[in-house]
Amino acid sequence: MHSFTEENYLKTIYAISLRQAGDVSTNALAEVTATKAASVTDMLRKLADKELIHYKKYQGVRLTEEGERLALQIIRRHRLWEVFLVDKLGFGWDAVHDIAEELEHIRSDELTARLDTFLGHPQFDPHGDPIPTQAGLMPETEYRKLSEVNEGEAVRLMGVLEHSTAFLQHLDRCQLTLGCAVTLGEINPFDRSVRVVSEAGLPIFVSHEVARNLLVE
């Protein structure tokens, strides 16, 4: 069996791999796991011994097939629990990350399977992130960033790239909820902020910083 800590490293390696090409560096892992590079090195040696990562000293790491399978299993559990917390318990989408971070480590395939059924086999978590399948596949999504949409286009808000409480609460205050349809107004050439118009005709001003963290289709 793998420890809580090992699972978190696998998940983190997967997450970093998604947003950058090439192997994952020791320092990048140290930053995300909030530990020191020396501690990361220790753990990498251990994960390599277990053949969960490909690791050559000084060269960074990448998950093996088995490592990726485990990472996706943990991400699946995390996202299913987030759906539970929001849909069933009524938590806000900005309040579930830390709790799901603990729940994801409960080790029971039957629990995961029953939870999935109970929730109605959801495809996406409350932040619009796709839920890996039981078979261990991450569903592909074809979303663009709102910051890449042209004036006049009509799009639907499908996900977020930033998961911080502060960002999600900002979206709540702007009434930008997942699934809402918006039409792009003019883009301010100075700061690239943009006005979008909701279904209800309500104008919402969105900074470039926010727009590039919103996924639309």
Place this chain on the structure above:
Amino acid sequence: MHSFTEENYLKTIYAISLRQAGDVSTNALAEVTATKAASVTDMLRKLADKELIHYKKYQGVRLTEEGERLALQIIRRHRLWEVFLVDKLGFGWDAVHDIAEELEHIRSDELTARLDTFLGHPQFDPHGDPIPTQAGLMPETEYRKLSEVNEGEAVRLMGVLEHSTAFLQHLDRCQLTLGCAVTLGEINPFDRSVRVVSEAGLPIFVSHEVARNLLVE
């Protein structure tokens, strides 16, 4: 904050205190926690430093008020999760203990409160054990053991004293479910086994060993 392991010790001290008078011995704890007496002594010193138990060397331990408050909080979470697993996810009552053993350590008062509401503020877990209140009180129950009931009496099955999978599955096979009404037939004077009759008139033979692990009212 208190570690996973510390929480388990508190819960175990509480559980042992319930079924025997006087202080809890080091050996009793070693047996239940499946560790060695020397390890228990280490942990007792730590819990005493944190003022969660009263501890005098060689004299056994008992929970302080704060220790009992924490123990009841953990038991509350355990039992609420068991209700969730059985009522919402459809697990059998014989399959939930180990999973709840992990879930009980998820540390979020809001999670516990919302789960309680979601489940409809249940008073008892799937084994008939009372769920401690949010205020930290263990509800009193006035159940007798089936082995102490007289011939001819009509009683209702309210709980179990033994929680093993084997015992619970045995009850399932006998169609002895919580809440079912039975009337006591004759008690065999040789082995103290007893015949009970269900509501449907079905006769069920119950060994003394089983009868003294069944709680009725």
Place this chain on the structure above:
DNA sequence: ATAAAAATTTAGGTAAGTCTAAATTTTTAG
């Protein structure tokens, strides 16, 4: 009452996961 048995604690050690400081390797800049 006291010696043997049982229970408990102390002493010293291990593994996991972390740390700091020092050594080493790789990358970058002139």
Place this chain on the structure above:
DNA sequence: CTAAAAATTTAGACTTACCTAAATTTTTAT
């Protein structure tokens, strides 16, 4: 191309929770 900077690894140490073996205290039985 090479020296300085940055990244990474190694060495040695700490904490938690556990262990075994030995010492100590309490209990039990004659």
